[in-house]
Amino acid sequence: MAQYVVDWILLGCFYAAxxxxxxxxxxxxxxVNLAQGSLVILGAYxxxxxxxxxxxxPFLGILVAMVVVFCIGYAIxxxxxxxxxxxxxxxxxxxxxxxxxxxxxxLQAVFTGGYRAINTPYSGAAVNVLGAHIPLLNVAxxxxxxxxxxxxxxxxxxxxxGNAILAVGMDREASQLMGIGIANTYxxxxxxxxxxxxxxxxxxxxxxxxxxxxxGQYTLFAFVIVALGGLGxxxxxLAGGMIFAFAExxxxxxxxxxxxxDTAIAFAVLVLVLILRPNGLLGKPFYS
Amino acid sequence: MARQTANREPVADADAAPAPRENREWQWxxxxxxxxxxxxxTVPLLGDQSVLSLWTFILMYCVLAQGWNxxxxxxxxxxxxxxxxxGIGAYTVSLLLLQNKPFWLGLTLAPIxxxxxxxxxxxxxxxxxxxxxxxxxxxxxxxxxxxxxAKNIGAPAGEISLTPPDLNFKVSNALFFYGFLVLSLLTLLxxxxxTRTRFGYALVAIRENEQAAESLGIATYWYKVSAFVFSAxxxxxxxxxxxxxQLSFDxxxxxxxxxxxxxxxxxxxxFAGGAGTIVGPILGAIIIEYLDQYTSIAFPTFHGPLLxxxxxxxxxxxxxxxxxxxxxxxxxxxxxxxxxxMRVKQGVRRVTRFILSNGI
Numbered sequence: 001m002a003q004y005v006v007d008w009i010l011l012g013c014f015y016a017a018x019x020x021x022x023x024x025x026x027x028x029x030x031x032v033n034l035a036q037g038s039l040v041i042l043g044a045y046x047x048x049x050x051x052x053x054x055x056x057x058p059f060l061g062i063l064v065a066m067v068v069v070f071c072i073g074y075a076i077x078x079x080x081x082x083x084x085x086x087x088x089x090x091x092x093x094x095x096x097x098x099x100x101x102x103x104x105x106x107l108q109a110v111f112t113g114g115y116r117a118i119n120t121p122y123s124g125a126a127v128n129v130l131g132a133h134i135p136l137l138n139v140a141x142x143x144x145x146x147x148x149x150x151x152x153x154x155x156x157x158x159x160x161x162g163n164a165i166l167a168v169g170m171d172r173e174a175s176q177l178m179g180i181g182i183a184n185t186y187x188x189x190x191x192x193x194x195x196x197x198x199x200x201x202x203x204x205x206x207x208x209x210x211x212x213x214x215x216g217q218y219t220l221f222a223f224v225i226v227a228l229g230g231l232g233x234x235x236x237x238l239a240g241g242m243i244f245a246f247a248e249x250x251x252x253x254x255x256x257x258x259x260x261x262d263t264a265i266a267f268a269v270l271v272l273v274l275i276l277r278p279n280g281l282l283g284k285p286f287y288s
Numbered sequence: 289m290a291r292q293t294a295n296r297e298p299v300a301d302a303d304a305a306p307a308p309r310e311n312r313e314w315q316w317x318x319x320x321x322x323x324x325x326x327x328x329x330t331v332p333l334l335g336d337q338s339v340l341s342l343w344t345f346i347l348m349y350c351v352l353a354q355g356w357n358x359x360x361x362x363x364x365x366x367x368x369x370x371x372x373x374x375g376i377g378a379y380t381v382s383l384l385l386l387q388n389k390p391f392w393l394g395l396t397l398a399p400i401x402x403x404x405x406x407x408x409x410x411x412x413x414x415x416x417x418x419x420x421x422x423x424x425x426x427x428x429x430x431x432x433x434x435x436x437x438a439k440n441i442g443a444p445a446g447e448i449s450l451t452p453p454d455l456n457f458k459v460s461n462a463l464f465f466y467g468f469l470v471l472s473l474l475t476l477l478x479x480x481x482x483t484r485t486r487f488g489y490a491l492v493a494i495r496e497n498e499q500a501a502e503s504l505g506i507a508t509y510w511y512k513v514s515a516f517v518f519s520a521x522x523x524x525x526x527x528x529x530x531x532x533x534q535l536s537f538d539x540x541x542x543x544x545x546x547x548x549x550x551x552x553x554x555x556x557x558x559f560a561g562g563a564g565t566i567v568g569p570i571l572g573a574i575i576i577e578y579l580d581q582y583t584s585i586a587f588p589t590f591h592g593p594l595l596x597x598x599x600x601x602x603x604x605x606x607x608x609x610x611x612x613x614x615x616x617x618x619x620x621x622x623x624x625x626x627x628x629x630m631r632v633k634q635g636v637r638r639v640t641r642f643i644l645s646n647g648i
Contacts, residue, residue, distance in 0.1 A: 098599025105592030267427035
């Protein structure tokens with residue numbers, strides 16, 4: 001049992017990292033970014049190659065992944081999504097699905113669909129506490145995820161730029177009148193959301209295997225996590241990640257469920273929560 | 289307050305809005321649709337099996353896009369999981385065929401089961417708004433595929449393989465082609481009927497402003513559920529025809545009966561042609577599916593990225609669809625007689641403004 005609890009907490013923090021960027025983009029711009037999973041995998045590749053080719057420390061690789069994916073995200077929003085930002089939601093939905101298809105297929109064409117992972121000499125390091133096997137790398141990743149959540153929260157509430165992002169999310173026209181450049185702020189928001197996805201990708205590469213075929217799955221997870229937690233604050237993404245990881249770890253133990261139904265479990269939980277609490281479990285209707 | 293701002297539909301200024309519908313418009317649209325389908329109907333005369341297969345796929349997508357048009361185009365709901373009905377149709381027919389039941393029985397039961405499913409599913413999910421509805425429907429389609437695969441429905445891992453019908457394959461391919469053609473025609477008639485009835489007006493009212501529609505006494509919830517059932521029925525029949533035509537298929541993955549790409553294709557085609565219009569979905573299905581099949585043969589490696597690029601280009605430049613662009617081009621807002629080049633010039637300017645009206 002202790003093992004399941006450890007798995008749950010570590011997985012929950014990692015899931016929070018997956019949901020964090022998604023929640024920011026959704027909360028501020030009302031865009032459900034279906035390309036989030038592709039950005040995660042893209043980040044994983046950046047981290048992987050910076051370890052394999054440049055022999056960078058994988059923790060530094062997370063930072064590299066964040067920078068690279070930030071630039072790509074900024075460009076995507078500035079050049080493409082800003083053009084349809086006022087269209088009905090289905091248009092941005094389709095657009096980001098197209099982006100997802102484009103990115104994941106290009107990744108698959110360039111890097112093939114094979115499974116990869118970063119294997120360091122210390123990848124297997126672990127301690128045993130109360131009979132539970134605790135992999136240290138996963139603990140480090142979970143700590144980074146929580147730190148990123150805290151940093152995002154501080155950034156939004158304490159810095160001028162963060163406040164500008166929140167203001168744009170609250171009222172586009174009014175913040176424009178206050179002298180905030182909308183196009184640039186949106187692009188920064190998407191860039192930061194993408195950078196968080198890149199960080200999640202770096203963590204993914206360190207702790208699990210990845211391949212371009214997983215893009216859809218991580219987008220889905222991001223959505224479920226954010227819908228579970230609600231859009232209120234970065235901490236809601238952490239809460240959502242914990243709840244979702246709880247369902248994923250303990251769900252298959254229920255009689256008659258079994259393994260291999262990850263997506264079905266995710267959606268069963270999601271539909272239940274949406275029907276009972278449409279704003280998420282902790283959620284406020286707006287990001288603030 | 290903030291939510292409202294973020295959710296607001298694009299505010300098209302008065303002269304960028306589509307022209308008010310003239311009474312004869314639906315007759316023109318229906319006529320054009322019937323002529324297009326009649327022209328497609330001559331394809332089997334060419335006798336080329338690969339061309340026939342291409343156009344059978346196009347007709348199948350004509351049905352799927354028109355089916356999606358009911359819930360997505362008219363009622364304006366972001367339904368992302370209509371492939372679930374397609375899969376239900378395909379598996380209903382397959383499971384009955386595997387038990388040596390006749391094909392017509394499966395084809396009759398498929399729309400009934402899918403319609404019931406749409407009704408029962410619609411009751412909870414149509415209470416959800418915006419993105420939540422989109423993802424809930426998407427998720428149900430994905431989960432259904434996963435359940436079929438994990439629980440080995442029909443065959444191990446749900447990988448269906450049927451015995452072919454007891455006919456010459458050329459004859460049976462032609463029959464499936466005409467089956468899809470008749471279904472497209474019926475759906476076209478259904479769409480036209482919808483634009484002329486109270487039911488259709490109610491759906492458009494819901495799309496434009498749900499609260500206003502509710503306050504006018506329209507039972508919006510039940511209309512949405514009905515539209516959902518309406519879109520499930522032709523989709524399920526198409527799924528049934530697809531199953532017996534293709535004979536073998538998987539539940540998930542590329543070409544699978546629950547492949548989410550099929551949902552995306554329906555939406556993309558309807559958008560490209562014109563959501564909520566009569567011929568739009570047919571035009572979109574022909575153009576997009578033709579391009580898709582062409583690129584998958586000409587550039588197999590780049591097929592996926594090209595499809596993604598196509599989606600991006602359509603959503604950026606054609607979110608209102610070809611039909612609306614043509615209407616916009618033809619419209620004469622001033623109501624005065626102009627020389628032909630002048631009309632074209634002004635039309636092009638209106639269209640450009642129309643396309644750019646969504647940006648920041």
